[in-house]
Amino acid sequence: MSQLNLHLKVWRQNAGQPGHFQDIDAPDIPDHASFLEMMDIVNERLISKGQEPVAFDHDCREGICGMCSMQINGVPHGPEKATTTCQLHMRKFRTGDTIWIEPFRAKAFPVIKDLVVDRGAFDRIQQAGGFVSVRTGAPQDANALPIGKEIADAAMDAAECIGCGACVAACKNASAMLFVSAKAGQLNLLPQGQPEKDRRTLGMVRQMDKEGFGNCTNQYECEAACPKQISVRWITKLNRDYAVAAVKEAFGNTPKVSGGGD
Amino acid sequence: MSAVFDSISRFYSSSIGKKILVALTGAALALFVLGHMIGNLLVFAGPDAINEYGHMLQTALHGGGVWIARIGLLAAVAVHVVATVSLTKANKAARPDAYGQHKAQVSGRSSRIMIWSGLTVLAFIIFHLLHFTIRAGNDFNGAAYKTELHGETVHNVFKMVIDGFSSTPASIFYLIAMALLCSHLSHGFSSLFQTLGISTDKTEPLFKKAGYAFAGLIFAGNAAIVLSIWLFGYGR
Numbered sequence: 217m218s219q220l221n222l223h224l225k226v227w228r229q230n231a232g233q234p235g236h237f238q239d240i241d242a243p244d245i246p247d248h249a250s251f252l253e254m255m256d257i258v259n260e261r262l263i264s265k266g267q268e269p270v271a272f273d274h275d276c277r278e279g280i281c282g283m284c285s286m287q288i289n290g291v292p293h294g295p296e297k298a299t300t301t302c303q304l305h306m307r308k309f310r311t312g313d314t315i316w317i318e319p320f321r322a323k324a325f326p327v328i329k330d331l332v333v334d335r336g337a338f339d340r341i342q343q344a345g346g347f348v349s350v351r352t353g354a355p356q357d358a359n360a361l362p363i364g365k366e367i368a369d370a371a372m373d374a375a376e377c378i379g380c381g382a383c384v385a386a387c388k389n390a391s392a393m394l395f396v397s398a399k400a401g402q403l404n405l406l407p408q409g410q411p412e413k414d415r416r417t418l419g420m421v422r423q424m425d426k427e428g429f430g431n432c433t434n435q436y437e438c439e440a441a442c443p444k445q446i447s448v449r450w451i452t453k454l455n456r457d458y459a460v461a462a463v464k465e466a467f468g469n470t471p472k473v474s475g476g477g478d
Numbered sequence: 479m480s481a482v483f484d485s486i487s488r489f490y491s492s493s494i495g496k497k498i499l500v501a502l503t504g505a506a507l508a509l510f511v512l513g514h515m516i517g518n519l520l521v522f523a524g525p526d527a528i529n530e531y532g533h534m535l536q537t538a539l540h541g542g543g544v545w546i547a548r549i550g551l552l553a554a555v556a557v558h559v560v561a562t563v564s565l566t567k568a569n570k571a572a573r574p575d576a577y578g579q580h581k582a583q584v585s586g587r588s589s590r591i592m593i594w595s596g597l598t599v600l601a602f603i604i605f606h607l608l609h610f611t612i613r614a615g616n617d618f619n620g621a622a623y624k625t626e627l628h629g630e631t632v633h634n635v636f637k638m639v640i641d642g643f644s645s646t647p648a649s650i651f652y653l654i655a656m657a658l659l660c661s662h663l664s665h666g667f668s669s670l671f672q673t674l675g676i677s678t679d680k681t682e683p684l685f686k687k688a689g690y691a692f693a694g695l696i697f698a699g700n701a702a703i704v705l706s707i708w709l710f711g712y713g714r
Contacts, residue, residue, distance in 0.1 A: 235575075237578055287580075289579055289581070290580045291581050291583065318577055321573055321575050321576070321577055322572060322573055386583070388573075388580075388590065389572055389573070390572035390573040391569075391572070421492060421493070421494055424493070425491075428572060429572055430572030431493040431496070431565045431568060431569055432493075432497065432673075433569070433592065434668075434673065435584070435585035435589045436585065437583060437584060439584075440583040441583065449679060449682075452672055452677045452678070453675065454494070455494055455497070455674065456674075456675025457675075458494045458495075459494070459498055459674075459675060462485070462488075462489045462492075462495060465485050465488075466482055466485030466486055467482065
């Protein structure tokens with residue numbers, strides 16, 4: 217085990233006030249620590265010196281909850297491909313390195329404190345259609361609804377999205393298209409999602425626009441930054457599904473005439 | 479009736495709706511650019527070939543064809559520009575506070591300067607229309623630019639092009655604009671298939687390569703006309 221001597225530039229901000237970078241020296245960091253453990257060590261030292269610790273988001277620390285964030289040296293979740301900040305290890309850095317640590321920046325993700333941002337916009341997008349309505353009652357027989365393996369596998373790929381917001385952070389336009397397309401596409405692909413497909417697509421895209429995210433310019437930085445490697449082909453699908461739903465909405469029967477449903 | 483217009487206005491005000499319009503108008507404009515270049519390459523087939531081509535365009539559908547094309551193209555340019563400017567404004571507003579460090583991992587330079595390459599091309603289109611279509615600030619509308627073709631008096635497109643590209647500043651501006659158009663098309667070509675929901679894992683690499691080839695072809699063809707006249711004295 218070796219120790220790293222690092223120099224951190226950490227974003228400090230209180231909600232509603234302007235922020236700034238604070239220079240923090242982080243000597244003697246064990247290289248087997250995770251990035252969040254490094255932050256824990258730094259915070260322990262700040263607290264023992266009577267200073268305010270750095271606020272950052274974390275929960276499961278095993279790469280599946282989507283809570284940890286941080287723009288590390290200009291890249292969401294740091295330099296490792298397909299890795300969340302909690303799974304990033306300090307051995308990926310060299311002693312003497314300067315590390316820039318910033319919040320995920322977007323108008324739709326307001327800073328709560330330091331590195332903690334409010335990602336409630338994602339929840340509101342989900343509430344606008346990212347679900348399948350089921351009636352209560354006895355469950356249907358298993359396998360009553362056949363689903364091809366290719367479809368099931370693809371839906372699982374989209375379902376891998378942990379909603380961390382790295383796609384928004386990486387995009388130069390702070391667009392949420394990768395998140396929205398994964399959440400809508402997962403259900404739009406499966407037979408269970410068909411009845412509400414158009415309503416879901418229109419609802420989620422409109423909520424996304426309302427939240428103040430930017431627009432996709434097809435540069436695919438989101439895919440490169442995604443810790444779950446969600447493919448931009450989901451965005452292709454969302455574009456297609458949206459076009460179809462919008463045309464149906466514009467020229468099709470109103471729900472009153474067709475009796476609802478589609 | 480108004481329900482349809484409500485839905486259309488909702489479509490336009492949505493992010494994806496605007497992008498689909500940008501993609502469709504972009505596709506139309508890219509096709510025009512290709513046709514325009516192929517037609518212009520007739521300059522290398524000699525004065526009669528390009529003058530006859532120009533006369534054909536002017537007189538198609540009893541002179542109405544050219545106006546149908548002009549109105550269609552102007553509408554496409556207007557939608558393309560207005561929608562992209564509005565999208566770009568929204569994009570800037572979506573990140574009010576800049577990063578201290580922000581690394582682009584996969585996006586190319588062309589994709590990041592689309593608005594600037596696009597606006598330069600727009601400025602070029604205005605200059606180009608004043609130069610060769612309206613022919614303002616030059617005497618390309620004068621009697622010296624009339625010629626006889628099959629017993630008819632027609633506009634001497636050949637002489638106009640040769641004289642136009644005998645000017646160094648105009649030639650340089652044309653080359654810069656073509657380079658930026660090439661950059662714009664290199665991202666726009668494959669991008670439009672993604673926005674229209676057509677790209678797949680298998681076709682995306684093809685669309686990318688086809689986009690680079692298309693952009694290169696447009697630059698090579700158009701620059702050949704300018705360079706051969708301006709630098710190598712073709713037709714002078």
